[in-house]
Amino acid sequence: MTTRDSYGHFHADEALAVYLLRLLPTYASSPLVRTRDPAQLEECHTVVDVGGVYDAAINRYDHHQRTFSTSFPKHETKLSSAGLVYMHFGRAIIAQHMSLPEDHADVDLLYEKLYTDFIEAIDANDNGISAYDPAALSAANLEKRFKDGGPQDEDSLFGRASTLIGNVFARKLHQACNSWMPARTTVGNAYKSRADAHSSGRILILPQGGVPWKEHLYNFEQEAAAAGAEQVYYVLYPESAAEDSKWRVQCVSESEGSFVSRKPLPEAWRGVRDQDLDGVMATEAEKSGQEKLPAGAIFVHASGFIGGHKTKEGAMAMAIRSLDL
Known part of the structure; x- marks a missing residue:
């Protein structure tokens, strides 16, 4: 060579x-x-x-x-x-x-x-x-600080x-x-079966936590755009591999580098935790005449981009309710 x-x-x-x-x-x-x-x-x-x-x-x-x-x-x-x-x-x-x-x-x-x-x-x-x-x-007036070596x-x-x-x-x-x-394989399988998780196709469930899903989701959505597929709003995943793991519901941002969620979790939930969050959700359901959500909510971030529940069913219920609010 x-x-x-x-x-x-x-x-x-x-x-x-x-x-x-x-x-x-x-x-x-x-x-x-x-x-x-x-x-x-x-x-x-x-x-x-x-x-x-x-x-x-x-x-x-x-x-x-x-x-x-x-x-x-x-x-x-x-x-x-x-x-x-x-x-x-x-x-x-x-x-x-x-x-x-x-x-x-x-x-x-x-x-x-x-x-x-x-x-x-x-x-x-x-x-x-x-x-x-x-x-x-x-414009920033940046200059090289050191000379090259001899x-x-x-x-x-x-x-x-x-x-x-x-x-x-x-x-x-x-x-x-x-x-x-x-x-990519994990996200791809979840994306293909998202309609089985919810008929809207806007909720994606990952079987495990720690999966870097964002890049793959945007890629799959881009590939499916020509077919008029609905965008995913929420991604659910367990916090750990334990059988009784808590679950997260995370909002999908408008683009990979954006902090703006496509559909944030409801404003009334944001910044509220534990029993107080259960209470807010129960009051909201009573006022709207909807079914009460499962108890066990853990938190919703102040910006509404992510929340948590003690169970998968509870996290799913949070995501489904958020679609309608």
Whole structure:
């Protein structure tokens, strides 16, 4: 493998590109030569970030040539060497990690997710796309506080940098496989069966707590939007795995980054706890002529975004009543 020469500064993209290649058996023990010498480049099996050629058929992955404009499928950011290597080898890396064939749907899903969540930022940085609005930074009068360090052993630093940024990728891959994907399956099953929980389709019940559900719910809703599916208002889940666990009813926010709930729990309940909350609910039911809710309410947050009950049935009753109020 070859990357840029040891007399020039290196960037995050080639450090990550080398790490990604080394995850595969073909490159696991390959020697690394850092050079721009054309004669040496000709002798190399794979060349990354130098050489002025992008041609996967001969394992050349440079992106500095004026004519280069390649981007990852369905993205607009021009690729760096990290993105190039990931585009061609990412599926193989993920498939190897998951012990799945490269054309498996789960591999495709993570291939897109890891690019969006991590690799694209490396591509953007290498192509001079700021993570922050330059005008906003200028208006805030922010300046760099410290100078870069003096000359150091570039080859040694490159190896350390490659391992450092590669470990970030490895952690993201591990988290995606062992947490994100199982959560997606759990939320997906709950989303498909939500009409069984309540005919409105607006209440989703998770079988366990601690499931990161928000991203997945919004994704499933987006996929179902064309069919005119109703948005989910409330998500129910147990606080623990204990048989007698208390249950939470959490409001779905308008968007993943929003603190505004689509339909908060009723105002009269907010900031009230325990017996007082049971009392408020009982008075409300009596005035409206509705059935009294099960006793055992625990709390409703002052903003109305979440509440709790001692039982699943009670939490469900809180959610159903909230739909009508």
